[in-house]
Amino acid sequence: MKNQAIAAFILCLPLSLLANWLSFRGDSGNGIIDNDLSPSIGTDSKSAWKVELPGRGLSSPIVVGDRVYLTASSGPKQETLHVIAYDGKTGKTDWEKTFKATGRTVCHDKTCVAAPTMVSDGKVVVAQFSSNDVFCLDLEGNLKWLRGLTYDYPNAANGLGMSSSPVIANGVLVAQVENDAESFTAGLSLSNGTTLWKKDRPRGANWTSPTVLGKGKDQQVALQSMKGVAVIDPKTGKDQWIYEDGAATIPSSTVLGSTILVPSNGLTALQARGDGKSHTQLWRDNKLGPGTGSPSISGDKFYVINKANVLTCAEIKTGKIIWRMRLKGPVSSSPVSTKTHLFVFNEEGLGQVVQLGGEEGKTVRSIDLKETILCTPAVSKGALYVRSDSTLWKLSD
Amino acid sequence: MKITYALIALLTLGSTLLCDLPGQEKELIDALTKVGAKGTGNEKAVRAWPAVRKLDASSVPNLLKAMNEANDLGDNWIRSAISEILDRDNSGFPEKQILAYLKDDRNTGSSRRLAFDIILEHKPKLSHSLTPKFIDDREPTLRRLAVEKLLESARKAEKPGKSKALFEKVLSKGREVDQIKEAKEALEKAGQKIDVQTLMGFLVNWHTIGPFDNTGRQGFGVEYPPEKKIDLKASYEGKNEKAKWSAFTTPDPFGMLNVNLQYGEIKEVLAYAHTTFDSDSERPAQFRIGSKNAWKLWLNGELLFARDEYHRGGTRVDQFIIDGKLSKGTNEILVKVCQNEQTQPWTKQWEFCLRVTDPSGTALTSVKTGN
Incomplete structure (x- = not known):
């Protein structure tokens, strides 16, 4: 009965909403592609396009309705911050807003100020930058509010650059600003940007992104750090439960339902209990530790790419490894997956499409974009969007 | 500290301006210039924002002027308003007024740069002819x-x-x-x-003292004697032996003071470096420090900034730009530079470089021979 109600609700939703890709690694932050995506996508189809970008970036695109939203940074010191909306059908720029960074813009050469991915609730889009400037705009580009979190807290910065992508849960924007010096996570009102809470966090460089657990008013947010994972109430910032066995500071956790796959001691699967206040450890395997990218989910399996560019398929429930295969690396981005295929780009711009479902994985297609790709792709309406420092592509069949 | 006479003049100019503005423009500018830290003023700005849709390009010069009294956050609000207006209304682009605004260097650098960018977008040929004239501009x-x-x-x-x-x-x-x-x-x-040292104004003649204990990175927060009083003849209990001040001059073209040369490549230690800077007047200045180690910087006993971060990237010239004010006469500059426990090859460096400039980035040199 419950499933029927959910199905009826989904059928009532406009098609455009179903085709959204609202945050880093998709609506659920786990790389799942809800709609179909052909393994034959490429740059040659009639609906494919590519556009030159006004600045650098490794943030991922997001998709809301018919528009693709993206950030970039330009200028000698990357002090100019861009938020751009493209028409998903044509690649034409619908609007572009530029701002001036109020925080630090020094970064390692490999990354840049436009590193965090935007997030949307379907009504507004929010862009956070490595300078810890945060801008909330409506879908037409009207500024709703802005914050300068390093302007507010001048030691909130990382000499190598920041990259955590914000999330939205229960109407609260959760912005993770974790670093060696002044480390915190803040809950900002999505409606006006004011600080609802500010939570001191472990001091240490942290490039991971928060992940959202649950639906509706029961949403919680998992904050990962070198200390482990703190699951908080997004309305108050208060801890609901804590996992304290350490965790990685580059690849992020991946959530499916109440299960969280945490890059900790390899990979550790945690199950949030129904009371929302505690958890159980399901399994742990030190052979499943991800490299830079985060795990992706397809059906009852998950996929991780380790530092040696080996892609591993394993069962979510048990952690049992099903198969492993070597990809062409180096791979920094996270994969995204349909029920049948996994899509991932390496740093040299080679897109690799891996067929899933069998006893072993098999690369069935390669797409060479010939530019450095560090971002995780976004997927909407049968098209995949991916960007380099200078180009945004729409790949389609 | 940052308030200069020029800024006071601009504020006065801005206050006069607000009195003369028509209602909606005034309401909008009033709201956008009052956006403050930690989200204050955003709600009022959002409420005033619909006025943007009723303004046309003729409001752009007034919005630019309003940037003179806005902080960095208000600056971003106003540039968004200008962008919105110009995206919608290209009919009466107020070229003459924007050009005049750009040329008047009493206006803030940020607002003048925006004026230039507007001209660049709408009158690219004109902007190209303007560019060579910026060779002595105060706006970097x-x-x-x-x-x-x-x-x-x-x-x-x-x-x-x-x-x-x-x-x-x-x-x-x-x-x-x-x-x-x-x-x-x-x-x-x-x-x-x-001679880049002189050209860029690096401070190269120092006295250093150390090493003091920084086990577990705790020394960063410890107030060792040099923080209380500068006495170049004094000696104190150091980490391993008596710590004494000694002269240390760096030959590095970019003024890098390699503290390892004084005390060896040791870990979990810290040192202090002291120098003086003579100024012929009281003036605003920028203290441009680069370091991949944790550091603190004092000017005349006042802590200007402290950064507790180790080895996140390399040391860069002008990595941190800190506003301060030089006093007339001799100014005391003290730097605390810390080394942590990491043993990887890329964590060996224990160093910093420092130069003093005016707010436009022009090197200031000590008026006496010391530096």
């Missing part, structure tokens, strides 16, 4: 454009004499590290000796 981002033109000409110049003259002009006019480095390298390749 405008000056950079003019210096870049010089660099382009220097790179293309076929006659060595012409190229040399242009690179030399870049050295005298340039304020940005990358542009100065390029000119320096080109001239050195041609056999010329360049």
